[in-house]
Amino acid sequence: MKKAAPTLSPTSSLPCPCHSARPYAECCGPLHAGAAAADAERLMRSRYAAYSLRLADYVLATWHESTRPASLDWENDPPQKWIGLDIRRHAQTGEATAEVEFIARCRVGGRAHRLHETSRFVCEAGRWYYVDGDVDAPAA
Numbered sequence: 347m348k349k350a351a352p353t354l355s356p357t358s359s360l361p362c363p364c365h366s367a368r369p370y371a372e373c374c375g376p377l378h379a380g381a382a383a384a385d386a387e388r389l390m391r392s393r394y395a396a397y398s399l400r401l402a403d404y405v406l407a408t409w410h411e412s413t414r415p416a417s418l419d420w421e422n423d424p425p426q427k428w429i430g431l432d433i434r435r436h437a438q439t440g441e442a443t444a445e446v447e448f449i450a451r452c453r454v455g456g457r458a459h460r461l462h463e464t465s466r467f468v469c470e471a472g473r474w475y476y477v478d479g480d481v482d483a484p485a486a
Contacts, residue, residue: 354399363398364391365431378404382474386444386467387436389474394450398428410468410475427453435464442469 354360354370362373369375374395383389389408396404402418409415430451438444447464465479 362391363395363428366391370395382472383408385436386438386446386465386469386474387433389467389476390433390436390446390448390465391431393476394428394431394448397426397450408474408476410470410477413478424454426459429453429458439466443467444469444474 354363354375356371356375356379358370358375360370362368362370362375364374366373374392377383377388377392378396378399378401383392393405393408396402396408400420402420405418406414428450430449432449433446434449435447436444437446444467445464446467448462450461450463452459452461462482463479464482466477467474468477469475
């Protein structure tokens with residue numbers, strides 16, 4: 347039986363899973379409850395926290411419809427423990443576009459994994475959406 351991801355109330359004073367050092371209620375909680383992200387970096391952090399909390403509906407809702415998968419098959423994936431997020435760069439690339447370079451770390455089956463990605467975002471009707479990203483290959 348798979349261990350369920352921790353659940354947090356949007357008003358929780360526990361630290362936010364995005365590693366911002368802010369309480370969840372003042373960070374990603376309001377976004378997970380439906381508030382719009384102020385910028386692409388905030389959306390990136392909230393998506394990382396959603397992966398950590400296994401909020402598949404939120405991840406899909408914040409994925410741009412042009413690149414969004416039909417579903418996320420997390421039930422068949424090995425359990426991941428997300429352990430760190432480092433935002434390297436956030437750049438506005440146009441009036442309604444941005445990029446966020448980040449490194450996310452997790453453990454799967456006791457082994458550490460690292461994802462280094464430069465993600466592209468677009469803002470439509472006042473809401474930011476993840477479009478796609480370029481993943482750097484792990485160092486040999």
